[in-house]
Amino acid sequence: MSASQIMSLFSGIALFLFGMSVMGDGLKKVAGSRLELILYRLSGTPLKGVLLGCGVTAVIQSSCATSVMTVGFVNSGMMKVKQAVSVILGAILGTSVTGWVICLSYIGGEGIGAIFSTATLTAVTAVVGILLRMFSKKPVLSQVGGIMMGFAVLMFGMSTMSGSVSSLGKAEWFRGFLVSLSHPVTGILVGTVFTAVLQSASAAVGIVQALSATGAMTFETALPLLMGIAIGASAPVLLSAIGANTEGKRAALVYPVAGCVSALAAAAVFYIAHAIFRFPFLGAVMDPVRIAAVNSILRFAMVALLFPFSDVLESLVNLLVPGKKTEEDPGVRLEDRFIGHPSIAIEQSRLTVNAMADEAENALAEAMNLLTTFSDDGFRKVEEREGKVDRYEDALGSYLVKLTGHDLTKRQNQDVSSILHTLSDFERISDHALNIAQSAQELHEKKIVFSEEARHELDVIRRAVAEIVRLAFSAFTEDNTVAAARVEPLEEWIDNLCDELKTHHVERLQKGLCTIHQGFVFNDLLTDFERISDHCSNIAVAMIELEEDVFDTHEYLNQVKEKRSADFERVFEDYQARFSL
DSSP states (O other): OOHHHHHHHHHHHHHHHHHHHHHHHHHIIIIIHHHHHHHHHHOOSHHHHHHHHHHHHHHHTOHHHHHHHHHHHHHTTSSOHHHHHHHHHHHHHHTTHHHHHHGGGGOOOSGGGGGGSHHHHHHHHHHHHHHHHHHOOSHHHHHHHHHHHHHHHHHHHHHHHHHHHGGGGGOHHHHHHHHHHTSHHHHHHHHHHHHHHHTOHHHHHHHHHHHHTTSOOBHHHHHHHHHHHHHHTTHHHHHTTTTOOHHHHHHHHHHHHHHHHHHHHHHHHHHHHHHHHOOGGGGOBOOHHHHHHHHHHHHHHHHHHHGGGHHHHHHHHHHHSOSOOOOOOTTOOOOGGGTTSHHHHHHHHHHHHHHHHHHHHHHHHHHHHHHHSOOHHHHHHHHHHHHHHHHHHHHHHHHHHHHHTSOOOHHHHHHHHHHHHHHHHHHHHHHHHHHHHHHHHHHHHTTOOOOHHHHHHHHHHHHHHHHHHHHHHHHHHTTOHHHHTTHHHHHHHHHHHHHHHHHHHHHHHHHTSSOHHHHHHHHHHHHHHHHHHHHHHHHHHHHHHHHHTOOOHHHHHHHHHHHOOHHHHHHHHHHHHHTOO
């Protein structure tokens, strides 16, 4: 090969890899987000896991991405290793689809057939893609344009590679090199190392297809190379084990173990059968289409061999990574592996903030109980829950800030903004729960007893606050904006109640029915109750703003209170009747 041909080969490889990356990223943005969520929600049975793993990999064009996501699911406790096994087996099969896409770059013909040639297809795809990319105002169409541009670059890269190596078919040294690769051990080792360096099985298969276009590659050479590629594809997944817990490490080991065992098993079966029956097709000359076909058949055979032994594969990785299952807080499911998959990261953030909301609500309920029945154990539980909510806030805040550094859709940005807005509200409610517990502790230690009238008033306001917390929190966790709309009328009634109770308390102080010490605690409790209702209002408003695509809290609240619609008045009167003194 001349220097210009070598440079042309490397430029073709560079364009091919870049085009594949651009196309894959575009596919993830257009369809991947939905498929990623489906993958983790529906991979309940082994067969479903294989089909979903195959489907997601075929769409996002990366078995590595599918497998790394799966490792993240296992590491966060969302998925078990047994489920991960079937999904990764599906990913091993799904990555063979890319080889058939690459075959499009070898379409040729004369006359009318030239209309459907690679050059024409590449040109049309590139022109339509750049027009969509530059002039479409719809994000989805712009992303489709990006996919088409990536595909065009991939096709051009493949054509460049094929052109640069076309003369190799006549070179004796090249033919000798391919003959050396026909030895199963050598071919498998070269394919494994080559793929591990490229970090992409699809790219490795594409380069083998380009080499096959020279007409010098036979089935005997191609098969061990493809087996090695199937093994080497697991190298990037192994890196995902870094920082993972025991279950995550086991999941990360599934791909390399499955790839090695199934590829070597397929090799053993094939070459033993060849030794007995002497297959005549080993000398058949390969082309890109035949490479794609053999790759698909090989991977299907690998998956078919391992699928009945999924339990054995799970036991094997458990044996290779000893140790008990890591017991972690089930509420925290924030995985850095999901940062590159915003839909999953947002879903996990939502599940975590829901767990945070549960802790805050439980802390408040326990603190309320302490006002009537104080215990040191109950007080300690409130402190523990409040500390846990603080840790949730820190973890979620850091995670969501990392997520905002990635390319998000408008809706995803709004979801992240909504969660960030509500984090502080849940945290502040847990703070007020601790304040209430401390007030209960003061009442207990100083043996302060409220008058019967004050106790009745506190009981009414406590029930109203418990109701607004239940309403706001359930609306948030269930994403129910209808329920969220009922929060503001109750918040306004609680404000009125607090003002009225403060007035009554001043009157009791003036009459000598209450003491100064009682007054301090009573006012502290009312302040906490009022602030809790304010934070519930913030949570509900954030939900409604997201639904209506309006982000001005003060303007929204002013409009609600000024207009006071018939629905608002009806709900307000209902709460007024339920929580009157």
